[in-house]
Amino acid sequence: xxxxxxxVKGLSKHFSQRRGLLRMLSGTxxxxxxxxxxxxxxxxxxxxxxxxxxxxxxxxxxxxxILKLMPVTAGVIRYRDRDITPLSPAEFQPLRREIQMIFxxxxxxxxxxMRIESILHEAIALREPELDADDLRRRAYDLLELVNLKKNxxxxxxxxxxxxxxxxxxxxxxxxxxxxxxxxxxPTSALxxxxxxxxxxxxxxxxxxxxxxxxxxxxxxxxxxLVSHRVAVMYLGQIVELxxxxxxxxxxxxxxxxxxWSSLAEKRSQEAVSVTAPTxxxxxxxxxxxxxxxxxxxxxxxxxxKPPECTDPCNxxxxxxxxxxxxxxxxxxxxx
Amino acid sequence: xxxxxxxxxxxxxxxxxxRAKQAFIRSVDxxxxxxxxxxxxxxxxxxxxGKSVSMHSALGLVTATPGVISGRAVFHDEAPRDLLAGLxxxxxxxxxxxxxxxxxxxxxxxxxxxxRNLAGVRGGKIAMIFQNPKAAMNPYETIGAQISEAVRLHxxxxxxxxxxxxxxxxxxxxxxxxxxxxxxxxxxxxxxxxCQRAMVAMALAxxxxxxxxxxPTTGLxxxxxxRIVELLEELKTxxxxxxxxxxxxxxxxxxLSDRIAVMYGGQVxxxxxxxxxxxQSELGHPYTHxxxxxxxxxxxxxxxxxxxxxxGEVLDTINVPRGCRFRERCQRIHDGIRxxxxxxxxxxxxxxxxxxxxxxxxxx
Numbered sequence: 001x002x003x004x005x006x007x008v009k010g011l012s013k014h015f016s017q018r019r020g021l022l023r024m025l026s027g028t029x030x031x032x033x034x035x036x037x038x039x040x041x042x043x044x045x046x047x048x049x050x051x052x053x054x055x056x057x058x059x060x061x062x063x064x065x066i067l068k069l070m071p072v073t074a075g076v077i078r079y080r081d082r083d084i085t086p087l088s089p090a091e092f093q094p095l096r097r098e099i100q101m102i103f104x105x106x107x108x109x110x111x112x113x114m115r116i117e118s119i120l121h122e123a124i125a126l127r128e129p130e131l132d133a134d135d136l137r138r139r140a141y142d143l144l145e146l147v148n149l150k151k152n153x154x155x156x157x158x159x160x161x162x163x164x165x166x167x168x169x170x171x172x173x174x175x176x177x178x179x180x181x182x183x184x185x186x187p188t189s190a191l192x193x194x195x196x197x198x199x200x201x202x203x204x205x206x207x208x209x210x211x212x213x214x215x216x217x218x219x220x221x222x223x224x225x226l227v228s229h230r231v232a233v234m235y236l237g238q239i240v241e242l243x244x245x246x247x248x249x250x251x252x253x254x255x256x257x258x259x260x261w262s263s264l265a266e267k268r269s270q271e272a273v274s275v276t277a278p279t280x281x282x283x284x285x286x287x288x289x290x291x292x293x294x295x296x297x298x299x300x301x302x303x304x305x306k307p308p309e310c311t312d313p314c315n316x317x318x319x320x321x322x323x324x325x326x327x328x329x330x331x332x333x334x335x336x
Numbered sequence: 337x338x339x340x341x342x343x344x345x346x347x348x349x350x351x352x353x354x355r356a357k358q359a360f361i362r363s364v365d366x367x368x369x370x371x372x373x374x375x376x377x378x379x380x381x382x383x384x385x386g387k388s389v390s391m392h393s394a395l396g397l398v399t400a401t402p403g404v405i406s407g408r409a410v411f412h413d414e415a416p417r418d419l420l421a422g423l424x425x426x427x428x429x430x431x432x433x434x435x436x437x438x439x440x441x442x443x444x445x446x447x448x449x450x451x452r453n454l455a456g457v458r459g460g461k462i463a464m465i466f467q468n469p470k471a472a473m474n475p476y477e478t479i480g481a482q483i484s485e486a487v488r489l490h491x492x493x494x495x496x497x498x499x500x501x502x503x504x505x506x507x508x509x510x511x512x513x514x515x516x517x518x519x520x521x522x523x524x525x526x527x528x529x530x531c532q533r534a535m536v537a538m539a540l541a542x543x544x545x546x547x548x549x550x551x552p553t554t555g556l557x558x559x560x561x562x563r564i565v566e567l568l569e570e571l572k573t574x575x576x577x578x579x580x581x582x583x584x585x586x587x588x589x590x591x592l593s594d595r596i597a598v599m600y601g602g603q604v605x606x607x608x609x610x611x612x613x614x615x616q617s618e619l620g621h622p623y624t625h626x627x628x629x630x631x632x633x634x635x636x637x638x639x640x641x642x643x644x645x646x647x648g649e650v651l652d653t654i655n656v657p658r659g660c661r662f663r664e665r666c667q668r669i670h671d672g673i674r675x676x677x678x679x680x681x682x683x684x685x686x687x688x689x690x691x692x693x694x695x696x697x698x699x700x
Contacts, residue, residue, distance in 0.1 A: 054557040162649050163383075192382035192584065194665075197630035197645035204641055219558060223632040226641070249634075263562035264587060 004042035011075035037237040048214040050228030058237040063183040100179040104186040106166040110158040117154040123176035143172040164195035225249040243326030253333040341370040348407035365602035376579040378593030386602040396450040460490040463539035467551035469531040473523040480519030490542035506537040529560035601651035601661035608691030622668040
């Protein structure tokens with residue numbers, strides 16, 4: 001069997017909090033925040049893996065760790081069967097072109113003082129420094145055509161473009177280095193509905209054309225269901241369920257996945273409302289609840305009369321396969 | 337009782353003046369809306385469609401300096417009252433083809449007139465909740481103090497102790513747990529969803545006739561969004577609140593609205609009963625239909641996993657084209673009406689009882 005394009009094993013990223021004078025006086029210890037805690041998944045060539053969860057669940061941190069934009073606390077990231085975690089920036093440089101990221105913030109991702117032309121030329125020259133001016137221009141035209149933009153946009157500054165156009169330029173720049181793996185962090189969250197569909201179609205076409213793999217990070221469940229082959233659901237730094245997109249969407253086994261789906265506004269079902277009814281306490285990241293992290297908000301935990309194994313610190317639920325290719329971390333997964 | 341709408345907006349135009357381009361940005365360009373007592377009107381549209389600006393204009397929240405606001409916004413509580421009355425006297429407009437070409441304006445008189453028009457209405461009879469609750473609330477005061485201030489300003493309760501009790505009642509009504517503890521919290525000490533609830537409580541504290549909710553769920557997590565939607569739904573059933581809900585999220589609009597107005601390019605393109613618009617979108621405006629079809633939902637996916645996107649870009653409200661504003665992106669335009677779509681702007685006309693559409697397809 002060929003190894004997956006990307007394999008993430010036991011990835012953890014803990015942020016430490018600065019210990020200030022006030023904290024010292026009040027006697028609270030300097031805490032660490034386990035933004036990502038023991039996350040494992042694989043991504044095959046030409047595959048899209050969706051990563052969903054609420055804000056603060058660690059999805060973006062996971063994406064950034066894969067690009068080595070920040071050092072990780074623990075874990076192994078294998079790209080084409082090669083461990084990239086210990087690589088120095090210089091050693092990682094050739095791989096950086098193959099692993100690219102589309103950032104959530106349209107405006108922060110493009111230099112406001114550069115014309116679109118220079119932004120694209122810079123990216124192309126990274127990969128192909130030998131090109132002369134004519135070739136550069138030709139490649140830039142090709143890139144614009146790939147993302148369905150007119151040539152006359154080249155002379156513009158980013159501020160003169162609409163949201164959808166900026167997103168396309170962001171995608172064109174990523175394509176300039178001919179990547180294999182793209183981490184797309186909320187690529188459409190800043191766009192209007194009608195423009196969002198255009199960008200989703202574009203990403204899909206590019207995947208077919210170049211055999212790209214996407215790690216698609218989003219909080220928009222129906223969108224993730226549409227674009228992904230497989231979906232991983234994250235809750236407070238951990239993957240709680242991972243499986244084929246249709247199964248995650250229509251036959252979720254983890255209570256949190258069900259709660260997420262039932263919170264879609266257009267779902268009117270009374271059952272959905274009653275499932276989400278238990279008190280929605282604020283989670284304290286510094287002191288995760290013992291055992292299952294979702295237990296304090298979990299409808300199943302409440303309905304079953306708070307079984308002790310859910311909060312047993314020695315028996316936190318681990319991901320286990322309940323169907324081929326479908327794993328869930330719960331002591332009481334829903335029956336299919 | 338009466339069939340007089342609580343708020344009727346007529347031919348509202350809000351133009352901002354862009355100094356850089358030396359031209360008007362026609363954010364709202366001839367909007368007519370009616371809100372009946374007890375109903376929820378959902379205004380849906382993409383960014384820049386004018387949905388927020390039209391309600392903000394009616395409530396004097398945009399000064400549009402050096403632009404202009406014209407039209408009527410009649411709020412009919414006990415007696416009719418035009419919230420935009422007298423503003424014309426402060427400006428000199430030059431019109432051509434029904435459009436405003438240039439403006440001269442006395443800003444001080446304008447501002448005074450706005451204050452006069454809205455005294456006792458804004459914040460009292462018409463309350464508003466905003467997209468970003470933390471920015472809308474005073475960071476230097478506890479939420480309790482802000483809510484009891486609203487009680488004392490806008491209701492008959494003037495006694496501080498009684499106002500505090502009333503504020504606690506509203507905190508409880510919006511389902512904030514342990515309201516007595518939360519009363520002394522500052523806005524930054526609350527989570528986003530909790531803060532949104534506090535703002536709803538503050539709006540309710542004035543016991544308004546009309547509540548305007550501007551993107552109340554945007555920027556909140558999915559599970560928290562669901563909570564806020566449930567809360568608004570409860571306000572409707574429990575207090576019979578008249579609600580104007582502004583959102584780009586069709587899911588939220590569909591869940592709460594009795595009637596829907598779809599905006600595009602500063603105009604209402606279609607309005608009518610919610611179920612009719614959503615379930616028979618093919619009988620309405622092509623924009624509504626295309627918008628619903630482009631939502632990332634499994635039922636919308638065509639072969640090859642593609643979504644039926646609306647090609648093109650959202651309308652540029654500076655260089656508004658002649659004719660229909662949606663025509664360049666319209667998929668249902670055909671040779672029979674093409675000339676008319678390009679030549680003249682269609683009117684908003686009733687196509688079936690209660691449903692009005694601005695499209696030449698329905699105007700033979």
